[in-house]
Amino acid sequence: MANSTQQQRRTLLKGVISASTLALVAASGLLLPQRLLAHWPMDAFSAKTVEDALMALLGHAEIVDDSVVQFKVGSPPSYAVNGASVPIEIQSTLKDIERIAILVEKNPNPLAMSLDFTPAVKLPFKSMIKISEDSLVIAVISAGGQLYKTSRIVEVDIGGCA
Amino acid sequence: MGLIAKDRIRAKLKEDETTVRLLLAHPMHTGRGKNEAGELIPAEFIQDIRCWRNDDEVLTVKCGTATARNPYFSFQLVGGQLGDKITIRWVDNVGAKGTAETSVG
Numbered sequence: 558m559a560n561s562t563q564q565q566r567r568t569l570l571k572g573v574i575s576a577s578t579l580a581l582v583a584a585s586g587l588l589l590p591q592r593l594l595a596h597w598p599m600d601a602f603s604a605k606t607v608e609d610a611l612m613a614l615l616g617h618a619e620i621v622d623d624s625v626v627q628f629k630v631g632s633p634p635s636y637a638v639n640g641a642s643v644p645i646e647i648q649s650t651l652k653d654i655e656r657i658a659i660l661v662e663k664n665p666n667p668l669a670m671s672l673d674f675t676p677a678v679k680l681p682f683k684s685m686i687k688i689s690e691d692s693l694v695i696a697v698i699s700a701g702g703q704l705y706k707t708s709r710i711v712e713v714d715i716g717g718c719a
Numbered sequence: 720m721g722l723i724a725k726d727r728i729r730a731k732l733k734e735d736e737t738t739v740r741l742l743l744a745h746p747m748h749t750g751r752g753k754n755e756a757g758e759l760i761p762a763e764f765i766q767d768i769r770c771w772r773n774d775d776e777v778l779t780v781k782c783g784t785a786t787a788r789n790p791y792f793s794f795q796l797v798g799g800q801l802g803d804k805i806t807i808r809w810v811d812n813v814g815a816k817g818t819a820e821t822s823v824g
Contacts, residue, residue: 596767596781597766597767597781598781602781602783602784641787641788642787642788643787661785664785665751666783666784666785667785668783668785669782669783669785669786670780670781670782670783670785670786671780671781672778672779672780672781673778673779673780673781674778675775675776675777675778676797677772677775677777677796677797677798678777678778678794678795678796678797679736679794679795679796679797680794680795681793681794681795682792682793682794683791683792683793683794684786684787684790684791684792684793685786685787685790685791686785686786686787687749687784687785687786687787688785
C-alpha cells in the first residue's frame, strides 16, 4: 500500500516537473523565430557596464560632456520614492540628432532605451524608466558623428527592478 | 497579463509642432521579479516601438528591461497638419504585438 502511494507520488512529481520545464522554455522566448529579434541590439541591451553598452550601440564611447544636452529640472528628480517608474525628460539644442541612449549606471543592464531619430522628430522626449538603486542616470546623444552626454544622480527609496 | 487596459495615443497640433503622447498597456516583466509564490516571472517586455506619420516612419524606440511598466512616451514632430495619421506598432520579446492609431487634432 505504502509502496504504491510512493510510486504514484513519483509519477506525479515527474509529470509536474517536465510540464513546468516546458512551460518555462516556451515562455522564455527560446522558441522564437530569430527574425523577430533581428532588429533589436541584443549585445547592447545585455551589456553590464555603461561603456560596453555604448560601444555596442554607437560604435565608440568617447563622449563630449557638453551643456548642449540637458535633463529637465526635476525630471528625473534627484530623489525618487519609487524606482519602478521615474520620469525622465531630455532637452537639447542640437540639430541632426541620430540617436539617443538612456542609461542607468547601476542597473543590471544599464541601457534602458535607445531612440532612432529622423529629422521629423524634435526634443523634448519624455518617458518613464526603472532604477534599481541610487545611481547615475545618463543621456547620450549621437549627432554629427559625436557623442554628447548629460547625467544626474538619482536616489531611490524602493528599487524598481522587479 | 491581468491588465484590462489598452494602448492609448494622443496627437495634438500646436503652432508648428505636433506633440505625440503614447501610453502602452504592458507589464514589462524584467525576468528578475517574483510572483506571490516566490517564483521568478519570465521576462516579458516591449523591445521595439515604431511610429509613422502618414506613410513616413519618423521614430524608432528600442526598449530594454529598464523601461517602466505601462510605458509612457512623449515627443514632438516638426510641422504637421490637422488630420495627419499617427500610427504606432510595438513588438515584445515573446512576440506579442500591438498597434495604435490616431489623427492629429
